[in-house]
Amino acid sequence: MINADPKTTRIGWIGTGVMGRWMCQHLMDKGFQMTVHNRTRERAQSLTDAGAAWADSPEAVAAASDVVFTIVGFPEDVRAVYLGENGILAGAKPGCVVVDMTTTQPSLSQEIYAKAGEKGVHAVDAPVSGGDVGARNAQLSVMVGGDKNVVEAITPLLEIMGKKIVWQGGAGAGQxxxxxxxxxxxxxxxxxxxxxxxxxxxxxxxxxxxxxxxxxxxxxxxxxxxxxxxxxxxxxxxxxxxxxxxxxxxxxxxxxxxxxxxxxxxxxxxxxxxxxxxxxxxxxxxxxxxxxxxxxxxxxxxx
CATH class of the missing domain: 1.10.1040.10 (N-(1-d-carboxylethyl)-l-norvaline Dehydrogenase; domain 2)
Known part of the structure; x- marks a missing residue:
């Protein structure tokens, strides 16, 4: 299990829009090595300028990371990013933790959890509330679903982005x-x-x-x-x-x-x-x- 140490934990980030851009930046500001991907590369320019590495696909992000965070738009985007061709689960190694912070269907979070588990990958759903202001100021409320021991391991990372982190229960409970x-x-x-x-x-x-x-x-x-x-x-x-x-x-x-x-x-x-x-x-x-x-x-x- 990861120890959330910037010296040893490599982080991947997919989705660098209005909120994701700031959430990713907060982790980088704490010294974490970051690999990023976004559907529109230009939207990640400020992060790559600040030192993040660019990856051409979610699969490539996962291959380079111990923890992968995602915050994209719609359920179909989540499905494609995780389960599609060149998706996260195609590149994630056993022991990797994947954390979806998109607001999506609870059933989809449960499906990703099950399919990730088949590969020895730990999946967490962690949607947020607080809007663009909360993301910019690291004041988000994070609602977390997944295995408790995995959630506890990544909580130090979530605390860099949010002011209130609450484990709600098993997969889908965060959603x-x-x-x-x-x-x-x-x-x-x-x-x-x-x-x-x-x-x-x-x-x-x-x-x-x-x-x-x-x-x-x-x-x-x-x-x-x-x-x-x-x-x-x-x-x-x-x-x-x-x-x-x-x-x-x-x-x-x-x-x-x-x-x-x-x-x-x-x-x-x-x-x-x-x-x-x-x-x-x-x-x-x-x-x-x-x-x-x-x-x-x-x-x-x-x-």
């Missing part, structure tokens, strides 16, 4: 926990946006209003981090709408399989589909405000 997280956020997002619209129509100063409610029972991450972006009309940064739509879709499908009704989640999912359909798929999740403004025929604040 199920992330679904719980996204269900809460979906309700929080619509509540935050509707409160801003209500305050606007009531003639309140939004900054003053937020200073009050963010210090009371309504306090939450979205009010602190996303409401200010809405006030500044900043919709092009943050966690992408298309990824949140994907997450909510996974949660709704998992709920369906459990014969569980989640009408609030279904409503917010539909509203975000409207944002996506209007061309907002690559906007931050705070762009929900744009759909609600259109429904109310107002713009919250002039640009």
């Amino acid at each position: 199920h926990t992330k679904m719980c997280n996204q269900i809460v956020i979906s309700g929080t997002m619509i509540g935050m946006c509707e409160s801003l619209l209500y305050g606007y129509k009531a003639g309140l100063d939004p900054d003053v209003m937020l200073s009050s409610i963010s210090g009371g029972a309504a306090a939450c991450w979205s009010l602190d981090n996303l409401a200010p972006r809405i006030l500044r009309r900043e919709f092009d940064t943050g966690f992408f709408v298309e990824h949140f739509v994907k997450d909510m879709g996974i949660a709704l499908e998992e709920a369906r399989q459990m014969n569980l009704a989640l009408p609030g989640l279904a409503l917010v999912h539909q509203l975000y589909l409207a944002v996506k359909a209007s061309g907002g798929e690559r906007l931050g999740t705070q762009a929900l405000m744009l759909a609600l403004e259109q429904m109310s025929n107002i713009e919250f604040r002039q640009k």
Whole structure:
């Protein structure tokens, strides 16, 4: 088992987007030898400039690494990166630990765990919450599923990227926990946006209003981090709408399989589909405000 020592532990990283770029950098800043791969090589340029080695495929990353982290876009990307031709499991050696930090289907995490185990490879699912700000500031919450002894071995690495690391149980448990997280956020997002619209129509100063409610029972991450972006009309940064739509879709499908009704989640999912359909798929999740403004025929604040 690895000992998470930068002198002896080689790390691979696949997925250097809005969040992965920063998470990988934090490990490099601690002195770990890094091999990286991304579908678009240019997105990894800042990391290779900082000393990371480039690999042409997930297989090549795994062959050069003791621990491989992934954070990609969609379940089909996860499947291709791990199980496809030139995928991680084609290159990983026995004893290697692979850690998927993408939000994906719990069943896919369990499948990867089983197939990795056949090769003597340890698979962990460790989705995160905290958005681009949390990734940049190493303040993520990490929800972890997998064998406890393996999770304990990699926890020092996870602690470099996050402020709260919690083992949830066996394979897939981290992903199920992330679904719980996204269900809460979906309700929080619509509540935050509707409160801003209500305050606007009531003639309140939004900054003053937020200073009050963010210090009371309504306090939450979205009010602190996303409401200010809405006030500044900043919709092009943050966690992408298309990824949140994907997450909510996974949660709704998992709920369906459990014969569980989640009408609030279904409503917010539909509203975000409207944002996506209007061309907002690559906007931050705070762009929900744009759909609600259109429904109310107002713009919250002039640009």
